[in-house]
């Protein structure tokens with residue numbers, strides 16, 4: 001399996017690039033943010049719980065997020081590989097992902113981080129907020145909080161996979177096509 005973690009701060013373009021990558025490499029795309037928004041849209045108990053964290057720019061608790069991720073992986077046996085978008089966001093989630101893939105006789109192939117400055121992502125998220133309808137995209141204080149959470153809780157995941165030589169960083173600024181080209185180049189070298 002080709003199991004790719006698409007990594008980077010909020011607004012760095014993970015979702016945009018994942019859509020192109022699934023097409024090219026025939027992978028399953030799992031975005032925990034999209035899964036939460038689906039639950040929120042249907043006002044399920046999981047959605048209501050997630051909303052109370054997401055709308056403050058906080059992470060949804062690991063136990064909840066890991067359980068949801070596992071269900072999605074288990075529901076799609078026999079896939080060629082998976083793009084994990086927005087997961088893992090904590091070292092505990094990374095450990096859970098490793099053991100889940102290990103149980104399937106597989107592992108994480110690579111983590112690719114999209115490198116984009118704080119100023120650029122703040123501008124991108126505010127722009128997205130004009131049309132996304134996402135409460136967490138419209139408030140500069142919540143955006144700041146998401147960036148802080150990323151720095152404190154999520155960047156350790158990059159270091160975690162760097163220990164086994166699996167973490168890569170690419171320039172996340174430029175046209176969508178240019179960034180996609182950089183991603184493909186990195187993946188084709190694996």
Ligand code: ADP
Pocket residue numbers: 009010011012014032033034036053054055057058059060061065085086087088089090093136146
């Ligand atoms: P972005 O990358 O723009 O922040 P996402 O759609 O990936 O957007 O995530 C939106 C929100 O959903 C996050 O700010 C967080 O509250 C929650 N979320 C998504 N994935 C996770 C995760 N792996 N662990 C905890 N919370 C998550």
